[in-house]
Amino acid sequence: MVRHIARTLAKMIITLFVIVTLVFFATRLSGDPINYVVGQGITQEDRELLTRYYGLDASIWEQYVRFLGSFVDGQFGLSFVERRPVADIVAERVWPSLQLLLSGIALTILVAIPLGILAAIHRKSWIGSAVMTVAFIGYAVPNFVLAVFMVLVFAFTLNWLPVVGNSTPWHFIMPTITLSGALIAALTRFTRNAMLDVLSQDFMRTARAKGLSEAVVILKHGFSNASITILSVLGLQIAGLAAAGNVVVEAIFAWPGIGALLVNAAILRDFPVLQFAVLAVAFAVIIVNGVIDIAYAYADPRIRLGRA
Amino acid sequence: MPLLSVRNLKVAFGATEAVRELSFDVPTGGTLALVGESGSGKSATALSILRLIEREGGRIAGGTITLHEDLGPVDITALDEPSLRALRGNRISMIFQEPMTSLNPVLTVGNQVAEVFIRHRYMSNRQALAAARDALDSVRMPDPQRRLSQYPHELSGGLRQRVMIAMALACRPRLLIADEPTTALDVTTQAEILNLIRELQAEIGMAVLFITHDMGVVAEIADRIVVLRDGRKVEEGAVAEVFRAPRHAYSQQLMAATPKLGSGSPAAPAGAAKLLEVRDLTTRFTVRGGFLEERRSIDAVRGVSLSLGRAETLGLVGESGCGKSTLARSILRLVEPASGGILLDGQDVMRAGRVELRALRRHAQMVFQDPYASLNPRLPVHDLVTEPARIHGVVTARDQRDLAATLLKSVGLEEDVVDRYPHQFSGGQRQRLCIARALSVKPKLIVADEPVSALDVSIARQVTDLMLELQQREGISFLFISHDIAVIERVSHRIAVMYRGEIVETGPSQAVLRDPRHPYTRRLLASVPRTDPAGRRAFVQPLPAVSSPQPGARLREAAPGHFVRENAA
Numbered sequence: 001m002v003r004h005i006a007r008t009l010a011k012m013i014i015t016l017f018v019i020v021t022l023v024f025f026a027t028r029l030s031g032d033p034i035n036y037v038v039g040q041g042i043t044q045e046d047r048e049l050l051t052r053y054y055g056l057d058a059s060i061w062e063q064y065v066r067f068l069g070s071f072v073d074g075q076f077g078l079s080f081v082e083r084r085p086v087a088d089i090v091a092e093r094v095w096p097s098l099q100l101l102l103s104g105i106a107l108t109i110l111v112a113i114p115l116g117i118l119a120a121i122h123r124k125s126w127i128g129s130a131v132m133t134v135a136f137i138g139y140a141v142p143n144f145v146l147a148v149f150m151v152l153v154f155a156f157t158l159n160w161l162p163v164v165g166n167s168t169p170w171h172f173i174m175p176t177i178t179l180s181g182a183l184i185a186a187l188t189r190f191t192r193n194a195m196l197d198v199l200s201q202d203f204m205r206t207a208r209a210k211g212l213s214e215a216v217v218i219l220k221h222g223f224s225n226a227s228i229t230i231l232s233v234l235g236l237q238i239a240g241l242a243a244a245g246n247v248v249v250e251a252i253f254a255w256p257g258i259g260a261l262l263v264n265a266a267i268l269r270d271f272p273v274l275q276f277a278v279l280a281v282a283f284a285v286i287i288v289n290g291v292i293d294i295a296y297a298y299a300d301p302r303i304r305l306g307r308a
Numbered sequence: 309m310p311l312l313s314v315r316n317l318k319v320a321f322g323a324t325e326a327v328r329e330l331s332f333d334v335p336t337g338g339t340l341a342l343v344g345e346s347g348s349g350k351s352a353t354a355l356s357i358l359r360l361i362e363r364e365g366g367r368i369a370g371g372t373i374t375l376h377e378d379l380g381p382v383d384i385t386a387l388d389e390p391s392l393r394a395l396r397g398n399r400i401s402m403i404f405q406e407p408m409t410s411l412n413p414v415l416t417v418g419n420q421v422a423e424v425f426i427r428h429r430y431m432s433n434r435q436a437l438a439a440a441r442d443a444l445d446s447v448r449m450p451d452p453q454r455r456l457s458q459y460p461h462e463l464s465g466g467l468r469q470r471v472m473i474a475m476a477l478a479c480r481p482r483l484l485i486a487d488e489p490t491t492a493l494d495v496t497t498q499a500e501i502l503n504l505i506r507e508l509q510a511e512i513g514m515a516v517l518f519i520t521h522d523m524g525v526v527a528e529i530a531d532r533i534v535v536l537r538d539g540r541k542v543e544e545g546a547v548a549e550v551f552r553a554p555r556h557a558y559s560q561q562l563m564a565a566t567p568k569l570g571s572g573s574p575a576a577p578a579g580a581a582k583l584l585e586v587r588d589l590t591t592r593f594t595v596r597g598g599f600l601e602e603r604r605s606i607d608a609v610r611g612v613s614l615s616l617g618r619a620e621t622l623g624l625v626g627e628s629g630c631g632k633s634t635l636a637r638s639i640l641r642l643v644e645p646a647s648g649g650i651l652l653d654g655q656d657v658m659r660a661g662r663v664e665l666r667a668l669r670r671h672a673q674m675v676f677q678d679p680y681a682s683l684n685p686r687l688p689v690h691d692l693v694t695e696p697a698r699i700h701g702v703v704t705a706r707d708q709r710d711l712a713a714t715l716l717k718s719v720g721l722e723e724d725v726v727d728r729y730p731h732q733f734s735g736g737q738r739q740r741l742c743i744a745r746a747l748s749v750k751p752k753l754i755v756a757d758e759p760v761s762a763l764d765v766s767i768a769r770q771v772t773d774l775m776l777e778l779q780q781r782e783g784i785s786f787l788f789i790s791h792d793i794a795v796i797e798r799v800s801h802r803i804a805v806m807y808r809g810e811i812v813e814t815g816p817s818q819a820v821l822r823d824p825r826h827p828y829t830r831r832l833l834a835s836v837p838r839t840d841p842a843g844r845r846a847f848v849q850p851l852p853a854v855s856s857p858q859p860g861a862r863l864r865e866a867a868p869g870h871f872v873r874e875n876a877a
Contacts, residue, residue: 201409202404202409203409203412203413205360205410206410206411206412206472208396209358209397210423210424210427211392211393211394211395211396211397211398211427212397212427213393216423221412225413301414301416301459301461302459302461
């Protein structure tokens with residue numbers, strides 16, 4: 001188990017380094033930031049002055065080394081636009097994003113897994129078909145359409161829920177649902193299939209032959225096995241949720257998180273902020289995957305005991 | 309009064325009737341064997357008694373199943389779900405065929421056994437675990453305390469089946485239903501498990517309903533026998549009588565088809581020239597670890613030498629995991645051997661390049677165990693059976709159908725099935741297709757890896773008869789691999805016994821079987837069930853484990869052509 005965790009950690013660090021490098025070179029290919037920092041029509045001297053001021057006159061390798069060096073002082077350089085340490089800018093955005101992400105994951109697990117199990121048990125009755133139909137619709141509706149629809153109904157028409165910002169718990173409802181809608185649908189479907197696979201296994205018959213109640217058979221013997229496959233998919237899906245989902249949802253609901261920051265930094269070619277924001281998202285995805293990797297190993301004794 | 313009376317039982321799956329008007333009694337404390345081939349309805353009957361049949365998509369369409377308990381008779385077909393749950397695992401228990409899949413892989417052994425005590429004896433967790441330890445101890449599980457925290461994948465097949473038995477007998481049931489409990493086990497393990505069931509039956513005084521297709525097992529364990537065919541009872545009686553004089557034609561056929569050890573082997577072809585010579589072959593598997601994990605290597609086959617003459621059959625026998633399949637694949641270089649020499653028809657297989665190897669494989673074809681998995685479901689029969697011939701350019705597209713028809717005829721199938729697909733054939737017919745496919749390139753050698761192990765005995769008999777016939781007609785040599793020594797005896801001129809990657813004894817079939825020299829061979833032979841209830845061993849002595857062969861030991865000639873490993877005690 002210790003070896004497994006050590007391996008997982010080493011993989012995480014290597015992945016982060018690769019991402020950092022890719023992001024650095026990708027941003028350099030995206031255009032000259034000077035054009036965005038100042039308007040059109042500045043003189044050639046001013047342009048050169050600014051280029052030197054932002055350190056963009058050095059060779060790309062020198063910039064890369066300096067970029068890696070900025071990790072050491074913990075400030076990650078200064079924002080081109082705000083002239084503040086990037087670390088401070090990103091830091092104040094991390095918590096709102098994380099809150100949204102965690103509530104999205106919690107809602108997904110709490111809704112999708114019970115629904116999926118229900119759909120598997122009642123696969124031949126109307127309950128199963130109803131759950132799967134709703135899940136199918138949920139999967140087909142894009143998240144921004146769902147968001148606009150909810151805003152129209154619950155904010156503008158009924159006036160029940162606030163739309164902008166994150167100041168009260170009420171503010172969480174619509175962004176969380178938007179964020180997790182498609183994932184709930186996908187995970188419900190996946191949980192159902194994983195459970196159906198398990199329900200037909202021989203050991204389920206053994207469990208019933210012991211005289212165990214249906215609840216024990218389904219939850220203890222069935223779900224404990226299905227959870228292994230569910231976890232592996234959840235890890236991948238959450239990565240998508242953190243990266244792409246947050247950007248859209250934060251833009252729609254003006255959520256003061258990393259996603260919104262990322263969009264702005266990209267538009268303004270604010271390289272230091274952009275690089276670090278991408279890094280922060282990647283870091284979150286990797287952490288979540290690492291945690292799920294370890295949870296996965298814990299759920300499956302064949303991995304935990306080092307004999308896959 | 310019998311413990312369990314089944315009367316006019318009818319079980320249906322949709323519109324098909326799996327069991328028709330079946331009646332039998334299980335005597336208190338006695339053992340009844342339900343015998344039949346696949347599709348005979350024996351498992352459906354067993355699952356009906358626990359009323360688990362509804363879960364499998366079946367339905368009890370009529371009849372009664374009465375359990376005569378101390379408090380009076382109970383009709384199981386009329387019980388509600390809570391009463392059934394109180395009955396299952398408590399008064400009536402069941403063990404299943406596949407010990408690999410019948411235990412939950414993510415729960416500890418202790419948890420799974422303790423569960424029964426918690427459910428039926430209302431014990432606390434701590435009490436239940438202590439009881440589970442005792443239950444494991446009573447099925448002669450070595451080191452029971454440690455087993456509690458182990459998972460099923462850490463145990464061997466035999467130990468897993470012991471866990472199943474411990475679970476089933478936890479509440480000292482009146483009736484144990486054993487559905488093919490030893491079919492997936494090696495023959496030495498089978499002998500141990502049968503012994504165990506008999507001992508525990510005497511201890512607890514329970515009745516056993518034993519479901520099997522294996523007449524040898526019936527002879528070992530049962531008092532009475534019910535023979536099923538297509539869901540109907542064709543014969544019932546005391547085991548000794550039915551074995552001495554089976555009345556129904558189907559029982560007679562079943563008895564005749566059951567391979568019996570000691571019924572002789574085919575005569576060796578006189579002065580056969582060598583076709584295959586394998587010298588000192590070693591095949592090593594490197595278990596490659598993932599990232600940051602070291603490699604380990606395992607010798608699956610270690611220093612094996614063997615030879616095979618033209619039109620000769622060499623039977624390779626050994627238990628699961630002994631390396632016999634790896635050896636077969638190594639000979640054709642489907643798995644790359646680490647060292648050693650292979651001569652096929654005078655040509656060096658080990659040194660052959662890619663092109664030469666392809667040409668060589670034309671002379672050596674393979675037939676696999678699972679006829680369901682080894683035929684591409686999307687190809688029609690005429691494509692399937694002629695595929696090797698097309699690959700080796702032996703047949704033109706125009707002659708392909710003619711060749712297919714000829715091949716099908718030679719394996720005893722009708723010519724007009726050439727346009728069908730594999731799913732339209734039964735298991736035995738599919739194995740014939742596999743053989744026809746191998747024959748399409750007129751090979752000199754067929755390597756058959758457990759070719760009849762997945763088939764019912766009467767079908768298996770037909771397939772081995774076909775192989776013998778082909779050998780006589782076309783002079784093909786066979787390397788015939790099986791875990792079943794009785795089947796090996798029937799088909800082989802010579803036998804090689806494999807144990808832990810090495811050949812420990814080899815020689816003419818009758819020499820090896822009548823005069824086994826190596827302790828492992830003796831142990832193997834002693835474990836084979838006798839198909840004669842009169843000769844039933846009172847209690848088989850627990851067989852001593854045989855230590856792993858020492859590396860470097862050579863084969864010594866004990867009698868003409870009969871070689872034994874030197875370190876044999």
